[in-house]
Amino acid sequence: MNKSFDLKNNTPRRKRLKRKSRLNSARSWINVYNGKNIIKGYSKWFGVDLRCAITELRMIGIEISKEYEENVRQSIKDRTQRKKELKEKKHEISLQEDTYVLDYTESFLLNDISELEKESNSLSINTTNEIQIITPEELPFWKY
16 A cells, blocks of 8 residues: 655644634634633634734724733733843853853862972972882872
């Protein structure tokens, strides 16, 4: 059996409609809608944002108060502002963490270098070609 694979769009057709088709479909949808908030219902059913839902419902003839529309617009502005602030805060925290790691690493390396310098100053360097036997206790990094 030869199967041909069609690329099927899994998004419901009502959410892929253009405005003209949505408006035609919405006239019959309004008659069967039983919810409390027609704007939110329209938005979810047709997959549009609240501003678009308000505009299109007005085009159909549904009356929507200017106060409600202003509240929707303000809530969208507030949401975008909160997202922006959250993003900036995350960025600042990320920078602080990077700075902490860098500071910790720098201080760790500086301490290691200064300890090595101290140890190298206390060691006597043998410039002759004689073989010198050193016990583990004589090593500067030996810990008991």
